[in-house]
Amino acid sequence: MIKAPKIILVGPMGAGKTTIGRLLAQALGKEFYDSDKVIEENAGADIPWIFDKEGEDGFRRRETQVLKTMVQENASDMVLATGGGIVMREENRSILRNDALVVYLYASVAQQLHRTSKSSHRPLLQTGDPKATLKKLFAVRDPLYREVATLIVETDSRHPKHVVNKLVDAIQRHLTMEKTES
Numbered sequence: 001m002i003k004a005p006k007i008i009l010v011g012p013m014g015a016g017k018t019t020i021g022r023l024l025a026q027a028l029g030k031e032f033y034d035s036d037k038v039i040e041e042n043a044g045a046d047i048p049w050i051f052d053k054e055g056e057d058g059f060r061r062r063e064t065q066v067l068k069t070m071v072q073e074n075a076s077d078m079v080l081a082t083g084g085g086i087v088m089r090e091e092n093r094s095i096l097r098n099d100a101l102v103v104y105l106y107a108s109v110a111q112q113l114h115r116t117s118k119s120s121h122r123p124l125l126q127t128g129d130p131k132a133t134l135k136k137l138f139a140v141r142d143p144l145y146r147e148v149a150t151l152i153v154e155t156d157s158r159h160p161k162h163v164v165n166k167l168v169d170a171i172q173r174h175l176t177m178e179k180t181e182s
């Protein structure tokens, strides 16, 4: 078993952060958390309700609070899947850059659209043209995901199990290199 530090997954809606995060935690013997789920548990309400009552700003405040708490409270035994917009605040990016091994799960806009089309749980995509929204968000956020990422893993046309295997290999390689360098 590799001894990785805390691992945080970032990437757009539909990249598979929740799906891959759960499988990765199993593979590494770590605890799995999902910031979207923790936000919902703390609020006692779901994300659409929070957006409706508190706006996106209210949701982002909750998201930063949860990220801070999760990073402080959990040592090296955590895999944390984040929401697609976690990189929008500089405060969050600073936490991500300093406190974890951050994996950017890359998915093309076409894949994001395909994978998010079955659910109506994402308020930002409740628009007439979700493809245009995903495109716009990607243009702003892709550089921000790259800014905080330790590793980038492609997920298009890869089964989740395949993505996890690639990711375990990439983490292993990264940690071995770090050891050799220090």
Ligand SMILES: Nc1ncnc2c1ncn2[C@@H]1O[C@H](COP(=O)(O)OP(=O)(O)OP(=O)(O)O)[C@@H](O)[C@H]1O
Residues within 6 Å of the ligand: 011, 012, 013, 014, 015, 016, 017, 018, 019, 020, 036, 081, 082, 083, 084, 115, 116, 122, 155, 156, 158, 159, 160, 163
């Ligand atoms: N590699 C993959 N191949 C095919 N389908 C996938 C893959 N990864 C995830 N999916 C499917 O895509 C959908 C969205 O995945 P998931 O909820 O894990 O994305 P997410 O990155 O957590 O999104 P969000 O930012 O909205 O929380 C799910 O139905 C999941 O089963």
Ligand SMILES: O=C(O)C1=C[C@@H](O)[C@@H](O)[C@H](O)C1
Residues within 6 Å of the ligand: 012, 013, 036, 047, 082, 083, 084, 085, 086, 121, 122, 123, 124
């Ligand atoms: O991309 C985003 O901004 C979001 C992604 C989801 O994971 C949720 O965090 C929420 O729906 C907002």
Ligand SMILES: [Mg+2]
Residues within 6 Å of the ligand: 017, 018, 019, 034, 036, 081, 082, 083
């Ligand atoms: Mg998710």
